[in-house]
Amino acid sequence: MAGYWRSQVSMFHFPGSTGKSSMDKMKYDPDVKIMMAGSTLRKVKSRSWKKQRHFRLLEDGLTIWYKSRWAGRGHSTFSVTELEAVREGHQSEVLLSIAEEFPANLCFTLVFHGRQGNVDLVAESPEEAQAWIQGVRKLIHKAQTMDEKERLDQWVWDWFQKADKNKDGKMNFKEVRKLLKMMNVDMNEEHALHLFTMADKSDTGSLEIEEFVHFYKILTQRDEVWKVFQDYSGDGEKLMLEELENFLRIEQQEGEQSAQHAKELIDRYEPSETAKKQSAMSLDGFQMYLCSQEGSIFKPEHRHLYQDMSQPLSHYFISSSHNTYLLEDQLRGHSSLEAYIQALKRGCRCVEVDSWDGNDGEPIVYHGHTLTSKILFRDIISTLKEYAFKTSDFPVILSLENHCGVEQQTVMAQHLRQILGDTLLTTLLDGQIPQQLPSPQELKGKILLKAKKIGGLEDCNDETLTDEVSDDEEMANGEAESPTAEDPPKSKSKLSRELSDLVVYCKSLHFHGFEHARLHAKCYEMSSFSESKAKRLTKEAGTDFIRYNTRQLSRIYPSGLRTDSSNYNPQDMWNVGCQIVALNFQTAGLEMDLNDGLFRQNNCCGYVLKPDFLRDGDTQFSPDKPEGRQGYRPLRLSIQVISGQQLPKVNQKEGSIVDPLVRVEIYGVPQDQAKEETSHINNNGFNPVWNETLNFIIHTPELALVRFVVEDYDKASRNDFIGQFTLPFMCIQAGYRHIHLLSKDGTAIPPSSLFVNVSISEFT
Structure with a gap:
């Protein structure tokens, strides 16, 4: 093992004894220099709340510190990585x-990842504003482009900075003991002192940065990685090319491509030039490969746009948001343009707008008959114009819940035309009445309006049509099911012809039953279903629902009773091929984890091709009887949960250490729903080892999602959430893999991860 430790410590490259981190070079940048010197900026929360704060970038090049002149010793910090x-x-x-x-x-404006609120700032001069704008951008870019080694360097350096309370560039044993608690590891004093003494090469009773790095490496020894390495290494020091090929073929199940891939991995991850020349991989390189994206559980090729995008819209699951304008709950929440920006950045391709008559002739958007704040319709459309295609080129559907009178409907139509211009789809693609919906590929860069329409595409030029729509169409968007609606439903409501003419492929229509749809419905007609109605139809006529969804779009929305903006489980709706399964994007939790998990594939473009048995108009598939479908082939999924790395603390109190357990949850057809969990490890969130295997049978792999959850065990109350990662079963890579954990908000929390060994085989 001596060679092991020598090689592990060599992974860290802190120049000299100055303890510089990889962000250090940035300190010579003129903009970053201004940030480090500090500036007085106004922090703005509203028209009436504008307060001066002193902001500066700390020595680590990553932490921004700020305080009020009058707040005594109180201050706040946040990291550039946020x-x-x-x-x-x-x-x-x-x-x-x-x-x-x-x-x-x-x-x-500083924009944070996830659901954290943005910070609006005003500088005292244009030059100062530019220094902060450009400086922060450079630091964000640097933080995002660090490689695995640089990230680890930075992480260790950050801990050293946090623990070195008196800032003398050294750490005594007392500081190290405190640091271990901060790092989520509980270690008996004798063992901690033993490691400290091993690292204290200078015999000074304190650790300088290089000695601390050595201490850290002893602390984070990955015996489980070393054992895997030993299984394939002839001399225990390195993997020769052929040995690495064997590992990739046997353990990682890479088959024919393992030979070429082995060479690429050595070139990419091996830090030692000597080993590279020998076409060999050291333990360092092996561990860096396993911790990389290529060593992750998610198939790298499925991260890219790998699906056929030329099929009808009805053949895709579409990432969809409900009450998109809300940042909080549905009764008192804040309506915000920021909510649209956040949803679109997450790959959402169907956003919702509830429009009402405004006092000054301008339509407004808010959750009707509630205390939610109001925003202008035209501002939402301007935001849509700017952000619709920043994350994905594929079409955005604007789902309009229209409560306006004819006059302001016409104003909406004018805003849509004038602001969106050519981006708004206003005519049939080829001038022909469609027999099937166009594809995402054909509709790239287009915004489609989903709303009620006078007549159909066939009678666009029929001037004799009345501008009244029936009660059926009035209920098409589900307004009548809202428990907050105070107005009695009208038998007829007027529709603006200008607005009606903008509806092409997404005409809202009340659902009259599957038989009626089969005989009379047009492909461009679509219905909205409350979650309860959709669940009922799924149970009563699952196969009919699937066939209906091969040709027409369905939009599912949360029950009006969910005033807290909670979500339903979208999996039941995806099982029957519903495309627009709308969720409250503002509410974190299991349901949004599943949504993020499904749409993490295919370049996060917001469209995922449904399995073939959900695209076949004559399908016999039923989610309740998966064994009845043609090509039924159940699989066995075996997950050995080996270890965890640097799990975040749940309770920030100094003495609090987590007791982690791992649960694997399967979501899919009813027969596939399952959960299994490991035992918990007492007082170790730093490097817990489980070595427990969890087994599952997956009957419909094409629809299954796998969610890994880490929790802090508590026998007296509910376990606390630590981190999770969700992905489609079809995107899983077999073999020894790392799972890079995400926060409740769905944002990365490096270097927190799980190390697992995944095996997938036929179930017979």
Whole structure:
């Protein structure tokens, strides 16, 4: 093992004894220098809340610190790694509201990952604003482009900085003991002192940065990785090319491509030039490969756009949002343009707008008959124009729940035409009445309006048609099912012809039953179903629902009783081929984990091709009887949960250490729903080892999602959530894999991971 430790410590490259991190070079950048010197910026929360705060970038090059001049010793910090982008100028509702007071060249917005609120700032001069805008952008780029080794360097350096309380560049044993608690590891004093002494080469009773790195490496020894390495290494020191090929073929199940891949992995991950020249991989390189994206559980090829995008829209699951305008609950929540931006950035391709008559002739958007705040319809359309295609080129469906009178409906139509221009689809693609819906490929870069329509595509030029729509169509978007609606349903409601004419492939229509649809429905007619109605139809006529969904679009929306903006489980709806399964994107939890998991594949483009048995108009498939379908081939999934790495703390109290357990959950057809979990490990969130195997039988692999959840065990109350990762079963790579955990918000929490060995085989 001596060679093992020598090689492990060599992975870290802190130049000299100065303890520099990989962000260090950035400190010489003129913009970053200004940030480190500090600036007084106005933090703005509303038109009336504008307060001066002193901001500066700390020595680590990653932490932004700020405080009020009057707050005594109190201050706040956040990391550059939490930031997604910087928006320049008046690019938030708050900054727009004070545009007359502060010009755009002083203003900028820090945008955070996940659901964390943005920070709006105003600088004292345009030059200072630019320094912060450009400086933060450079730091974000640097943080995002660090390789695995740099990330680990940075992570260790950050811990050293946190633990070195007196900032003397050294750590005594007392500081190290505190650090271990901070790092989520509980170790008896004798063992901790033994490791400390091993690392204290200078015999000074304190550790400098290189010694601390050595201590860290002893602490994080990955015996489980070393054992796998030993199984294939002839001399115990390195894997020769042929040995690595054997590992890839036997353990990682790579078959024929293993030879070529072995060479590529050595070139990509081996840090030692000597080993590279020998076409060999050291333990360092092996561990770096296993921790990389290629060593992750998610098939790299499925991360890219790998599916056929030329089939009718009805053949795809479409990432869809409900009440998109809300950032919180449905009774008192804040309506915001930011909610649309966040949903679109997450790959959402169907957004919802509830429009109502505004007092000054301008339509407004909010959750009707509630205390939610209001935003202008035209501002939402402007936001849509800017952000619709930043994450994905494929079409966006604008689902309009229209409560406006004819006059303001016409205003909406004008805004849609003028703001969206050519982006808005207003005519048939080829001038022909369609027999099937166009494809995502054909509709690239287009926004489609989903709303009620006077007549059909066949009678577009029929001027004799009345502009009244029947009660059936009034209920088409599900308004009548809302428990908050105070108005009695009208027997007829007027529709603006200008707005009606903008509806092409997504005409909202009340559902009259599967038989009626089979005989009379057009492919461009679509219905909305409440979750309860959709569940009932799924149980009573699952196969009919699937056939209906091969030709027409279905939109499912959460029950109006979910005033807390909670979500239903979307899996039941996907099982019968429903495409637009709308969720409250603002609400974190299992349901959004499943949505993110399904749409993580195919370049996160918001469209996922349904399995062939959900695209066949004559299908016999029933989710309740998966064994009845042609090509039925159940699989056995075996997951050995080996270990965890650097799990985050749940309780930030200094003495609190997690007791982690891992649960694997399967979501799919009813027969596939299953959960299995490991035992919990006491007081170790740093490097827990389970070595427990969980087994599952998957009857419909094409529909199954697998969710890995890590929790902090508590025998007296509910377990606390630590992290999760969800992916489609069909995207799983077999073999020894790392699962890079995500927070409740769905954002990365490096370097937290699970190490597993996955085996997939035929079930006979």
